[in-house]
Amino acid sequence: xxxxxxxxxxxxxxxxxxxxxxxxxxxxxxxxxxxxxxxxxxxxxxxxxxxxxxxxxxxxxxxxxxxxxxxxxxxxxxxxxxxxxxxxxxxxxxxxxxxxxxxxxxxxxxxxxxxxxxxxxxxxxxxxxxxxxxxxxxxxxxxxxxxxxxxxxxxxxxxxxxxxxxxxxxxxxxxxxxxxxxxxxxxxxxxxxxxxxxxxxxxxxxxxxxxxxxxxxxxxxxxxxxxxxxxxxxxxxxxxxxxxxxxxxxxxxxxxxxxxxxxxxxxxxxxxxxxxxxxxxxxxxxxxxxx
Amino acid sequence: xxxxxxxxxxxxxxxxxxxxxxxxxxxxxxxxxxxxxxxxxxxxxxxxxxxxxxxxxxxxxxxxxxxxxxxxxxxxxxxxxxxxxxxxxxxxxxxxxxxxxxxxxxxxxxxxxxxxxxxxxxxxxxxxxxxxxxxxxxxxxxxxxxxxxxxxxxxxxxxxxxxxxxxxxxxxxxxxxxxxxxxxxxxxxxxxxxxxxxxxxxxxxxxxxxxxxxxxxxxxxxxxxxxxxxxxxxxxxxxxxxxxxxxxxxxxxxxxxxxxxxxxxxxxxxxxxxxxxxxxx
Numbered sequence: 001x002x003x004x005x006x007x008x009x010x011x012x013x014x015x016x017x018x019x020x021x022x023x024x025x026x027x028x029x030x031x032x033x034x035x036x037x038x039x040x041x042x043x044x045x046x047x048x049x050x051x052x053x054x055x056x057x058x059x060x061x062x063x064x065x066x067x068x069x070x071x072x073x074x075x076x077x078x079x080x081x082x083x084x085x086x087x088x089x090x091x092x093x094x095x096x097x098x099x100x101x102x103x104x105x106x107x108x109x110x111x112x113x114x115x116x117x118x119x120x121x122x123x124x125x126x127x128x129x130x131x132x133x134x135x136x137x138x139x140x141x142x143x144x145x146x147x148x149x150x151x152x153x154x155x156x157x158x159x160x161x162x163x164x165x166x167x168x169x170x171x172x173x174x175x176x177x178x179x180x181x182x183x184x185x186x187x188x189x190x191x192x193x194x195x196x197x198x199x200x201x202x203x204x205x206x207x208x209x210x211x212x213x214x215x216x217x218x219x220x221x222x223x224x225x226x227x228x229x230x231x232x233x234x235x236x237x238x239x240x241x242x243x244x245x246x247x248x249x250x251x252x253x254x255x256x257x258x259x260x261x262x263x264x265x266x267x268x269x270x271x272x273x274x275x276x277x278x279x280x281x282x283x284x285x286x287x288x289x290x291x
Numbered sequence: 292x293x294x295x296x297x298x299x300x301x302x303x304x305x306x307x308x309x310x311x312x313x314x315x316x317x318x319x320x321x322x323x324x325x326x327x328x329x330x331x332x333x334x335x336x337x338x339x340x341x342x343x344x345x346x347x348x349x350x351x352x353x354x355x356x357x358x359x360x361x362x363x364x365x366x367x368x369x370x371x372x373x374x375x376x377x378x379x380x381x382x383x384x385x386x387x388x389x390x391x392x393x394x395x396x397x398x399x400x401x402x403x404x405x406x407x408x409x410x411x412x413x414x415x416x417x418x419x420x421x422x423x424x425x426x427x428x429x430x431x432x433x434x435x436x437x438x439x440x441x442x443x444x445x446x447x448x449x450x451x452x453x454x455x456x457x458x459x460x461x462x463x464x465x466x467x468x469x470x471x472x473x474x475x476x477x478x479x480x481x482x483x484x485x486x487x488x489x490x491x492x493x494x495x496x497x498x499x500x501x502x503x504x505x506x507x508x509x510x511x512x513x514x515x516x517x518x519x520x521x522x523x524x525x526x527x528x529x530x531x532x533x534x535x536x537x538x539x540x541x542x543x544x545x546x547x548x549x550x551x552x553x554x555x556x557x558x559x560x561x562x563x564x565x566x567x568x569x570x571x572x
Binding site: 022029108174225230260268272 | 302304305307310318319320322325329341383388390392399400403407410413414415416418420422423424426429440443474476503504506510511525526529536540543546547551569570
């Protein structure tokens with residue numbers, strides 16, 4: 001049994017200054033946000049404590065309701081699409097193909113490019129290129145700029161998926177490469193091929209990578225901001241306003257500093273709950289793997 | 292899609308190769324081609340956008356360069372990215388080392404670990420309203436200040452990444468260094484830090500991409516035009532470009548180009564860095 005050794009002061013010196021700075025610039029703003037959510041501060045001037053009034057308001061606020069609805073719709077659709085398409089492309093890249101490295105490099109390009117620029121490019125595609133193609137080919141559905149219609153969310157979803165797919169492909173590919181090829185040979189002999197083989201053998205083996213993708217994608221999409229600001233500015237109306245966009249717009253320039261702080265605290269609680277659920281699932285999976 | 296590797300393992304699977312190539316060309320390369328071709332077009336040549344430009348017009352770049360004050364924005368972004376990279380690696384690795392090595396011995400370091408890790412749950416949008424007030428109070432609403440904030444805000448994620456890696460390095464190595472007369476600081480800088488290289492690469496790549504492509508933090512903290520980053524200036528200039536699409540696209544390309552060049556040269560490291568960063572989670 002080792003005796004407790006004295007810890008060198010050097011270690012404290014490495015941690016404490018950074019911890020203090022982190023406390024000042026991260027934890028204090030967070031706590032301030034929580035505090036302001038119980039006030040009626042507009043972001044300037046005087047304020048009063050108002051108890052839970054902001055929170056009770058949130059539940060009857062149409063703007064907040066629609067932003068949660070849109071954010072969840074976007075997050076759920078994007079998570080599903082990105083995982084399904086990502087797995088398909090990764091399986092393709094894992095097959096015996098020519099130019100694998102070049103293809104892999106190309107599929108990863110979108111991840112490198114900033115969401116903002118990508119969104120501007122696709123905004124132009126939706127507003128000018130697709131209507132032009134629609135005109136030339138006589139396809140009525142393409143003539144309208146989708147971002148100006150009630151279906152604008154599909155445009156936002158498309159860009160979100162386009163940009164983040166690369167990451168998921170990469171993770172699934174890393175997962176597929178850990179699967180031993182001999183297992184497939186054995187499976188072939190047992191007559192397990194195609195989709196059946198995938199569901200029974202491949203998928204369970206890459207399940208941890210599936211979890212990584214689910215956790216990371218869901219979190220990212222719930223905070224979607226850049227693509228909305230660049231493509232639709234939350235519109236038409238407030239149809240594509242995500243929670244983050246709403247906090248930004250109304251919190252900074254709408255005089256709703258305290259109210260949107262309450263919204264932010266709500267968002268924090270929602271994200272923590274979702275993360276805990278996901279971690280529970282992850283734990284269970286690890287138990288079954290280790291047990 | 293599912294008839295691959297049937298029995299002939301060595302045979303190239305052409306159908307899948309072709310499908311992947313077509314999808315890559317149509318969905319990824321084509322938008323890039325569009326961006327480049329519109330950036331190179333003459334404003335009078337905007338009728339058939341899918342066709343190759345009639346004549347290459349490089350003056351769009353010169354004009355976008357001048358209009359957005361590109362060199363200044365580039366310098367701002369480069370400053371933030373490089374300074375953040377250097378200081379993130381130095382400070383965050385040291386914090387992670389101190390925490391990981393004393394995690395079991397001391398309640399203080401254990402508490403620190405949970406303090407930083409639990410902060411990963413706090414999304415940036417939750418902080419941003421009060422952060423702007425706090426940043427104004429401490430005068431960090433400028434280029435230097437935002438760089439400083441990036442270094443601080445990267446801590447939870449980087450401690451998470453580093454600590455797993457440091458745990459895999461046996462403590463016997465630290466002890467041997469101590470017996471040879473090295474102080475804890477020397478042990479870290481001379482022995483441990485060089486061994487962290489693979490994880491440092493991951494941390495470097497993730498911080499580089501975060502700061503180069505970040506839009507939200509500059510948007511809320513940098514209000515003066517001369518302090519804008521490349522991403523922020525694209526957003527600000529969106530209104531001024533109006534229908535001058537050629538200028539807008541030339542400007543986008545100027546922002547994308549540096550990162551594409553980095554990607555072309557460091558593609559392998561970037562890909563493996565991103566994977567090891569994510570799989571750690």
